[in-house]
Amino acid sequence: MPPDKLPRSDVCSLSAVQDGQQLRVAGWIRSARISKNVIFVALSDGSTADTLQVVIVRNAGHWEELIPDLLTGASIEVIGALVATPSASQPFELAAQRLMVIGRAPATDYPLQKKEHSWEFLRNIAHLRLRSTTHGALMRLRSWLSGAIRHFFEQRNFIEIHTPIISSHDAEGAGALFEVRAPQRDAAHHHFFGAPAFLTVSGQLHAECAACALGRVYSFGPTFRAENSHTIRHLSEFWMVEPEMAWYTLDDNRRLAEELVANLAGQALEHQAKELHLLERHSAGLCAKIEGLTKLPYRVIEYSEAIKQLKQAQIAFEYPPRWGLDLQSEHEQWLVAHCSKGAPLFVVNYPQEIKPFYMRLNDDGITVAAMDLLLAEVGEIIGGSQREERLDYLLQRMQRDAMEQAAYQWYIELRKYGTVPHSGFGLGLDRLLLYLSGMHNVRDVVPFPRAPGQAVC
């Protein structure tokens, strides 16, 4: 084949068995080392964490004019022959026959030089940081994880449901809602949708409509909180997968949740070894930590028991634990460390006062069928519940919470017509990825993070 007609090969698809084969590759220079007789270029095309070593023998003069442009960040196309290198550290390299510099990257101002940059520095160049080794690996891992989550549900006959981003209700009662406004063309502004509209905090209530028609469904996409939190674990826009299942009790729900997490952890170790190995450089013991997620069943503790143990712990918590109050981060970490020795821990059956209106009241009349899954370091990654399917209980609870019934008429009607027991949960993709990648700040596992004061590009 004439070199010009050669199709481009992805670096991830190359292998030493192609020894001697002519190839065309294209990507960005990670680094270039120019010595007297040979030039070595490490080329990354983003398809894998590995770079391809391109070797240029300086025997003929026509390479020389290229040398000033062979700089970190420049884009190049190379035609050459693959050479197996069984005795070298990498299995093969590319002996260049032709090299074209497509886009230069002036060394004087290209921000991503070969040295290690701080995460903070990289966060301010979100448009370029995906070209760094670690952020490239994080994005491939994120993409793989999103696919693995969907395959898990596809294999179990769940139907993917596209719950709306623009929403008229506040599923969590949290109050931290972004408002959505259409351009104001008239002096008297009318609501574009006929009523105030917000960015969704959860697809759950809509997923409930779908589960009460289609059986098992899930939504997977961005959700929003307008909280002014400047922490390493909060984002204004974050991804959640939210399965919702007709006929599932809280126990069924919990078993599905732990099966999901264990499955993803096991698959990550199997299919993402290269990315995890690379990330382990920043996070010692990463793979062992992930291995810990694969051991089923996870431990379960009742909220009331958890409070009892926290009180007995005789620790000077910043927030003293008390029945009827929510668990704080310091409590969660203590529980995970002491009740499950660092392994995942479910806390179930919380006081109804601290949980939203839609959770099913237990027979004790004071707790609801809620579950949270806690992990070491990242804290809560799953929150779920059995939903209140009994019309009279739901209406009582809404009345107690002084909710406006008219706005939730559609939700109430799910209980009025052919109601069924059902359950669901939300798993935070970003926090799970934080755990699986060993990164410390959730803003580093999202390509373009949105947080208070931060929407750089």
Place this chain on the structure above:
Amino acid sequence: MPPDKLPRSDVCSLSAVQDGQQLRVAGWIRSARISKNVIFVALSDGSTADTLQVVIVRNAGHWEELIPDLLTGASIEVIGALVATPSASQPFELAAQRLMVIGRAPATDYPLQKKEHSWEFLRNIAHLRLRSTTHGALMRLRSWLSGAIRHFFEQRNFIEIHTPIISSHDAEGAGALFEVRAPQRDAAHHHFFGAPAFLTVSGQLHAECAACALGRVYSFGPTFRAENSHTIRHLSEFWMVEPEMAWYTLDDNRRLAEELVANLAGQALEHQAKELHLLERHSAGLCAKIEGLTKLPYRVIEYSEAIKQLKQAQIAFEYPPRWGLDLQSEHEQWLVAHCSKGAPLFVVNYPQEIKPFYMRLNDDGITVAAMDLLLAEVGEIIGGSQREERLDYLLQRMQRDAMEQAAYQWYIELRKYGTVPHSGFGLGLDRLLLYLSGMHNVRDVVPFPRAPGQAVC
């Protein structure tokens, strides 16, 4: 196994080879027919378009008290034996041994009775319409189609990239942006993100950052337009898949687009036969129409040639065709009918004046490397282009369009550092589904449509 411990079976998983097997199923009554000796209940659990016929023999008295509750919409659980029925219209039925009514649906007010309802009527009960046969089929088709799109890109080593919903720019220059506002706590309102924020109209510019680092990427999710359009083809919130590929020319881009559409159409015919067969009842010739998408290559016409042919057509178009103006819906439909005999048609190389700033200027200096894919009836389902990768051309164009450079510094830097030729397109999921389902209004192929005046639940 004791009946109480039987796991629930999905109706979609049942088959006549289970003849004689004891089963437990749960779902909603589609219809019930009560005769002197036998009761027939058509049960739907949402896992398939098929209902399961449950047969109750009225020989023993204990069924009688259930009869008043065996109404359309009620939820029930049934334990019984599967009976193969080779001579009947359905391959098997369930001989009930036990039946429990879980949630009633009073015939006096349950809105979804057995009779056919208008699409308009159903649109106003979005929370219940997913229980209808057609809307159930549409949601399963939508879920399958979304998965098929992702599998297409996964198989080709594309990386899924989660481009943000909250955005600071207007990729299309369309101006029809929803604004995002945080709750105003202070009299002096500060921008939550440090600058005005909007709902994204396209993930493209962010996907370009990712493609210029990772090679081939795609985003897939909701996008927004604040246009006050009350048509059967427009939504305020709609789903787009947006692939973006480094090193792709417009021709590469076009070939990927047609391969995607043909692949999805072919797979739909193969894997979604049951749903399509059902939908064909409302749309004669549906499968033949879909078959038409599988024939490659699609026809391609230059914009200039299209205008010439429209002028020669001697038709009294509402909007007279003229070089330099955008194609109207009436023009698109004429072109599809006459230039490709109803088959898909690409129109390429539009005047730069009517296309956004990021499209690559062709060598003629007056057109840009744009492409639109037109289908009969639904019109444009794909819009794409080769992106302007040359820094000087991009800056000139931005200046001409009086764009604020500072706000796009990050986008400009993609051209400043290691720029590469790249291309991409956006495929509208909802319009493709409209075509594949034979439905007429895009509000009927989205579970909870958002349109001016419509955000019902």
